[in-house]
Structures are given as C-alpha cells and as structure tokens.
Amino acid sequence: MNEAVRRQRSGRGARLEQRGHGPQGIGRPYIVRNIPTYDILSEENLVRIEAAADRILAEVGIEFRDDPVTLEHWRRAGARVDGRLVRFEPGLLRDILKTAPATFTQHARNPARSVEIGGNSVVFSPAYGSPFVMDLDNGRRYGTIEDFRNFVKLAQASPWLHHSGGTICEPVDLPVNKRHLDMVYAHIRFSDRGFMGSVTAESRAEDSIDMARIVFGPDFVDRHCVILGNVNVNSPLVWDGTMTRAMRAYARANQAAVVVPFILGGAMGPVTNAGAIAQSLAETMAGCALTQLERPGAPVIFGNFLSSTSLRSGSPTFGTPEPAIGSMVVGQLARRLRLPLRCSGNFTTSKLPDAQAMTEGSMSMLAAVHCGANFILHSAGFLDGLLSMSYEKFVLDLDLCAALHTYLDGVRVDDNQLALDAFSEVGPGSHFFGCAHTIANYETAYWDSALADNEPFEKWEAAGSADAAGRANRRWKQMLADYEPPPLDEGIDEALRDFMARRKASMDDAWY
C-alpha cells in the first residue's frame, strides 16, 4: 500500500470514513466497473442520430470565432472553411479522431492516486464552476478562496472521490486574471489527487500547465497526462476563441481537454432529445478532432452536458428524465467513437440539500454511472442549477458516491457468495445472524452509509430527530477539523509559490 494511502487510512478522518466501507474496502484510486453499460438504443437508431450529426456538420456547420490557427487547422485537414463557418464532409472528423487514445492515465502527484480514464474505469470528481457557495448556517454567498480550499480539503478527505476537480467554486475575492494560480496551487497543496486547470484564457491554461510542470517535471508532462482542462462549446454550434485556444494549449502540451457542449434544450438546442443528442455529438466531435489536429495522439475526453428548460418559465432544469435517458445514448455514441466519456453528475435545481436535490441528483448521477461515463464531473456539491456549491450537498453526494462503489461492483457469483453451506447450516425457519457464513463475511458484507440514519424511530427521536441535511452539516465541519494535508516536497512548494508570485507581479489585477 502506498504511504500516503496508509497515512490517510490511519488518521481520524479514515476512522470516520470507514463506517462507509464497501465490499472492496476503501482506498481505491478509481472504480473499475463490474456491471455492463446500459445500452438503451438500437444500432439502427444510433446510426440515424450519427447521420443527423453528420448532416448538421456538413450542411449547417460550426462557427470557430477569434482563432485563426484553428481555421487554418481545419483548412489543412480538408474542411470547408467559409469565413469563420466550417463545414465537414461526413467521415472527416471520425478519421481525424482515430489518433485519439481510447483510454489514458491521468497521473497524480501521489502515484497511488493516478486514475485511468476510459474503458471500464469510473472517476468521480467534484462539481465545477459555481459563483456561489452555500451552507445551512450562512445561506448563500459568493465563493472565496477559503471556500475553494475547504472543498479541496473535503474532497481529499473522502475516499469516495477520485479527483480533486477544477474550479470547484469561483473565488470571487481574487482578481479574475490571477485566481487560476491560487486555484491550481490549492489543488496541488491540499490534495494529492489529479486536478483540472484554467481554461478562461490561453495564458491561464499555460500557467496551469506550467505549474504542473513544476510538480511533475517538464519531460514527464510532455509524455504523460497530469492535468485536465474542461472546455465548453458555445452551443449551438459555436466554438469561441477563448475555448479553442485553451483547448489547443492543453493538447499541445499532451494534456487532456474535456470537450463539453452546454445544451439546455429549448435554448441552446432543440426541445427534442434526439436532436439535442445529435447536436451534442456534432459539437463534441469537432472539438475533440481539433485537439488531434493540434497534436495527434493527445488525450481528449468526449463530454456532454444535456439539460432541459422549464418551458413555463424559461429556467434551466436539472436532474430531469430526458437528459438522464439521453446520457445513455451519448454513452453508446462515445463508445462507437472509442473515446473516454464524461457525462452528467449529481445535478439539481433545488436551492436546498433536500428531497428535491437528491431525487434529481440520484436520477442524474445514476444515469452517468449507467451510461458508462469514465469521468463524472459534478459528482458532489452541485446545487441551485450549478449556481451554488453546497457544503451539505457535497457530503450527501459523497454518501451516494460511496454507495455507487458497491453498486458498480455488481453481483459476484462464486461459492462463498452463493452461501449454500449457510442454508444447510441454518435450515428453514431459523436466522442467519450467528451462522458461520455470516461471521466469515459480515465485515465486508454490506455497504454501510456514513450518513444515513438506519436506527429505530425511537432511537433516532431520542438523538434529536436530525434530518439528513442537519447530519451533513455536522459532518463537513468534522471532516474539515480532522483534515490533514498530504505531504508536499518543500522545494516544489517553494517553486510553485515563486512562480505564482512572478506571474502575479507581471500584471495588474483585473476584476472582470
């Protein structure tokens, strides 16, 4: 066992967390799924959706704004470039995508925390991008770098996430043009897992990668993925220059872009699911292919972010059935392209960590798990339609992530699991509490929630009748109090601080 994992297991945090164990125990760097993907659409209908995406690409096209290099890439690759509008003959993008790896490793600074992305692997990563944070004590307010660090620490303290994430919340107390440095530093300093860098400007993407180079060494970074960048399509059918330049910066450095359309059906896409899926496929294929033109063989993740809108109010909706079921189709399409997949997460529009939050979140998260997603951003903390990062929801979601470790193990079938000896021993009408098979298996038999209350009503009432949100409130505070930072080489730490100081000194603060 790796030293850092051992340390984590032996701390107070580990004792707290060990209540929530699964059959394979805690400490897995990522999940290897042992259940099949849930393939809901026939080959015939998948082909129809692919053909629709091909027609969108060939007949409507995609605009690439403010990035002449990207247009030049497309010209050389044989696409039809007309001003900033680019059209693609059917098959062109699929050909380009053949150089993208089906699976790759994102290396963590603690090698025991490195994750496989692709194939049967599943990686849970925190929610990303909220301007606000929320907790039950103080309600909603703008996020700060302290909140950001808190969430990095909470993620690090949990064995049920596998990744430190990216912009967990916006630290709005820091200048817009410098906060990426503090965010990347927080991921490196307070976590030893993989993380994501900035995409809000090409220079910030490059700063993020440079900081990774300080940690891993420039040669290692050129040959291995150590940082991800999550880039969004400006749906419908627009890639803006900020995103393509950032995406190319990651690809150029052999780092993985996560290519994600942002389609709220009825707004940035059609109100019908099949059309939104076809659009998503078209937009994602174009983005993923661009990374291969920048650097053939660079790792890239096929992403999607389907959601719907309330057609009464125009508000976005999350955790609804259409995107959940649509994710299953997107999963099938990604596998046909042999690309690693990012899907959904624990989505909700609820403003509180309540029944709505977890109904919507569970539907969305289970869809991500069923569809075969390899990298599940927004696995924990998402509230308020992505506007708020919630401390309590984070902890509630961790418990669902824990349960999904066991869920994804599926049903094992062997002599011990079939327990025929136990039936012979116990016989009809008795109970299994003390039988040999139970004694031999009980320690690892069932997933044991760290948060759910399974006590009898009277005992629960006597203990104060807390609801799940109230228990989550106590729990995140305890986790922060128990948090222990992973060791970081002092030379690296100093070099990182030095790099940040120089970069910060090189420009004035910008606040928008």
Next chain:
Amino acid sequence: MNEAVRRQRSGRGARLEQRGHGPQGIGRPYIVRNIPTYDILSEENLVRIEAAADRILAEVGIEFRDDPVTLEHWRRAGARVDGRLVRFEPGLLRDILKTAPATFTQHARNPARSVEIGGNSVVFSPAYGSPFVMDLDNGRRYGTIEDFRNFVKLAQASPWLHHSGGTICEPVDLPVNKRHLDMVYAHIRFSDRGFMGSVTAESRAEDSIDMARIVFGPDFVDRHCVILGNVNVNSPLVWDGTMTRAMRAYARANQAAVVVPFILGGAMGPVTNAGAIAQSLAETMAGCALTQLERPGAPVIFGNFLSSTSLRSGSPTFGTPEPAIGSMVVGQLARRLRLPLRCSGNFTTSKLPDAQAMTEGSMSMLAAVHCGANFILHSAGFLDGLLSMSYEKFVLDLDLCAALHTYLDGVRVDDNQLALDAFSEVGPGSHFFGCAHTIANYETAYWDSALADNEPFEKWEAAGSADAAGRANRRWKQMLADYEPPPLDEGIDEALRDFMARRKASMDDAWY
C-alpha cells in the same frame, strides 16, 4: 376517452396535476416501457444462481406449516414430503410453472383503468403495510381508517399511479378481524382502479374476493383477474399456513397472488447477494408453483423483497446498493421463467421526507424500473423502513413516478425528434426559444415536475424559501381538498355495505 377519465381530467385536481405532464400526456392506465431491461448478469452466472436455488430446494427444502392441503398438493405433484418439510427435484417446480400466464389483465371497475401485468407493462402501486402514518404537522402516529381513505383518495387523484394498492396503512382503530372489509370497501368506493385484498386469514381473502364478485359479478371474476393478494414467505424457507391458505384462496378464485419472500440479508437470508437471490428464487418458485397446483392457469406474480441489515446495529436497511443491483438479477431470473415480476419500490429507512429518503428511494425505485418489474408495490409513501406511511413522501414519490413515465418512454428517433429543420432555421450562435420546431413541440417537450422548484434563487427566496417537504405538505392537503370520488353504482354500493354489515355481525371484534 372513457367518461371517468374525462371527468378526472376536467376537475380541479386535473388542472393541478397537468403541470406534471409527460410527452405522452397524462391518463395512461399503465406504462408500456420503451427502454430495454438492464440485464447485468451473464447467462453463465444466471445458470449458477438457478443451480444454487435448485440445490436449496432439493437438499434443504422448504417447510409448509399448518396446511395439510398444500402438503397433499406437493405429494401428488411428486415432491418429497417429509412431515412439513418438502424437497423438490430440480426441474419439478419449473414444470409446474409452465401453466402460469406470462401476462394477464387486472380488470378495474372502470375499464379505462384496467392494467396489463407482465411483458413490457409497468404498474405503480402505493406502499403497503405500515402500522404508522406520518405527516409534518402531527408527526408519527398509528394509522386509522381515515388515513387509509385519505391515501386511497390521494392515489386516485394522481395520474402517476396505476393501482389503488392494498393495506396502504393498517387502520388500527378497527378490529383486526374486520378491518379488511373497510379497507377493500375504501378501495372500491374511493378509487376506480385495481386493488389488493386481504391475506391475513383465508376467510378474509375470501371476503375480499366476495366483495370483488359483488362489483364485477361472480362469472366475470371466475374468468378474469380483478383483485390481487400479496403473500409473504416466512423467510428463510418457510411458508406458513396463513399465507398458503390465503394464496390458494386467490388462486382457486382465478385471482393473482403476488408471491414475495421477505429477505433482510444477514437475518432471513445470507449476507451475500448471490445467495440471497438464489434463496429468493427458490422460495418464490415454490409459492408460485403452489398456485398452479391449486388452479392451473391462475395468474400469479413472481415477487421479491431483498434488503440488507446494518451489521453494526442489526437494523434493516433500505434503498442500499446491494438490493438495487440484486433486483436487476431477479428481473433476469423472472424473465427466464416467463412470469410477471414485482420488485422493490421506493424504499428508505429515513424517518423524514428528506435527502436520505429520496436518495435511498430513487436508487431503489430506479432499480425496480430498470430490472423490468411489471408491478411495483411501494411506489409511493414508504418511510421509516416500512413502519410509516408518509403523506409528504407519498407526494414526493408521485413526482418521481411522474418523471419515470417520461424516463420509460426512452429516446424516440424520428424526423421531428431529430429536428434537422430547426438547426437550419436557427444556425450557429442563436437560440431555439422562438423557432418553429420549438413552437410546434414545446407543449409536450419536457416532463414538467409539479413539485420541484426550478425558479431562480431570488424568486424562490421571495416566495418563502420552502423546501421540497414543505411544498409536499401543502400539496397533499390541496389534493385531498380537490378530491372528487369516482361514480359508483348505487346498487353495488348498497350490496357491498350489506355484505360488510352481515360479515361484521357474524363475529365478535378481535383486537389481535
């Protein structure tokens, strides 16, 4: 459209409910699934589980207590009967089960509400069997016949359930030996959907069926299923006489028993999932086969109720990953037997309609939907490990049931759904709000929750910052206030009342 359905749709309740519409609109008597079942286990492993069940049946056997007729049935069928212990050669039960129908209709007194049970149909039915009821105003207390009637009315008022259920809660204010009459009457009087009768004594099962005969006519009842009886195995491996006599009463009358082991792993079954599933298969096959010995061709439902226990406290746990994933395997096994399937439901151990309740409930309910269950008992109201029927949880679960109507529709792929014209019309960088395709489709485009709050934070806050449970509290009260009873023929009503009066007069009250 049927008259009763039209009336329901035009009432105030319908207007409230119509916020929650799906693509196919409201008013479907049951769901026809348009997505495949989720088959997680290989043929090889299914065969191993079947072989384990066969060995349990052949080597350990099942006890049938206090029912000589059942033992005589088994003797004649060729089982090895040794006192009350019965052992079965591999293949015997499968042969007997060949006469059981793969699908059947349960007729409702309103023919528009009749449901198919089997094949691709999915029927949602309320929770069953709690001694307590709960609401946010009054907390937990014993259920009464008034509560019982309230839940029948709430179920009837919702288009998202398809069945009136059975013992929705125990009306403990009525004598144990007479309350079945009032429960069956409430289902008939306040609902026009299918329902379940008593199983707590053979005579009560017969009373329930006799009341159905008054409604449907004895000849019709002899030829069609109009009532279900939910019978439990006394797991492990015991069928007691109360259950087998009640089960035989239903089968004799050509009515469907729902045959359900009750396995809390670690207590009534082994702590390992594969073993619990094998046990469940053995127990259910024996029960279902018995119905065929009583009356070959009688409808019967293959049921299961897997759950786990907290091995720290011994308390039952619900909505955990092991039973969820186990349900998927049970679904595969039931389909191999070509029997209609009942699975899981919206399970939880939470004592409140909170985040825990809906995390556990969603995992459990989605498993039921994915595993191919045709009849999902406990679809709404289940709280506190089956001990409490919750008014708020009932309404929260209705909203999930509504979402699942859309979920089970899957992704349709046709020219309108692919929306290619919309992409041509809108083009890159614009929005789809006002385009022709959106206008043509928006009324039925998305499922629209009747309970979720999708409003912007500020609007939600200004409206009082209610959580989902608070909204559910207001909603069930409004639904009860708006409830309108379905019409019932006065002659039938009088005959039912007369039957009940005679039966009640024929015996003293019994309170245990």
